Amino acid sequence: MKSKFIVPVLKPESYLRKILSTPQGILYIGKYPIKDLEAHILVGDIVSNTLRGNIKIIDYKTRRHINIKPIINEPLTNLVNPRGTMSLMSRTIAKAKNYRTIIVKGEEDLVTLAYALENEETSIAYGQPDIGVVIIKSNRLKALRILKTFKPDIVVYNKV
Template sequence: MSTILAKLPIEMREDLKAPLGPIYTDTDELLAEAGDPIVAVGDIVTYHLLEADRRPDIAIVDGKTKRERVEREVLDAIDGFDDRIDVVNPQSTITDDLLEALASAVGRSASTVIVVDGEEDLAAIPAVLAVPEGGSIVYGQPDEGMVLVSISDETRARCRDLLERMESDYERIAEILAP
């Protein structure tokens, strides 16, 4: 049974609309700027990276885009990872299940897809804390493109602040994601 460690309060939704990095519409341009490892959050972002011949080291997907099921070709493309971890993560939350899968996947040499039963929308925030410096998180900005987050002290501080302001058990989150 997964435990919710962070819940997004309604009053914080506006805070998450500002992207954590630059927005790209061209996948090749994004990949030219991306570090290693790459974590993709979202089915469509993962699909675009795969179409550009770059399998993300970690992909976090939920089979949906804008709360609708993704097309079969997207699901089929996402099926080719070395490892798969299934987790439960309800809408507008971050669970220990998701965080433990993320922490586990970061330490693997095999490409890993984390398949979320629920919603993966907030996963980019803890991913910034879990991925080593030099890595990148890529997530979708609805109707705009793909956001590239380069891991730095600044992006980590911003994500730590977001998590601490949520209804969260930040100490437990940090404990799970600690290298």
């Protein structure tokens, strides 16, 4: 029997999800794997396996289906972050700043915002499906403007 977790989250409005799915930084176009790029924070399993960086945020999936085994750096922690949300737990882990690998149960995409709030002017890399890799410089003010549009919610999560 699976345990149920009540997870406090912030959810973007539907119009914002479409905007956030477009590249938010410099897009490096290329076929997998794109190498010779680096960023402080790497989001996604393929990006974490192929680029150089200090912090990896992974979920053992690519495009929500294909299971892959990324290279893991210690120390690591687990994070529950339901799909299409930013859990408050992600904010806490980003603030702690002492983990090199974060294994996400759910989806890692919006966890990027939690790290952007805590790491001003830090490079963050994430995959742009079927196109390449995006690298952005974190900007606390921009992240706050985006998060102000999110709505608080509670998600009952039973996939842990």
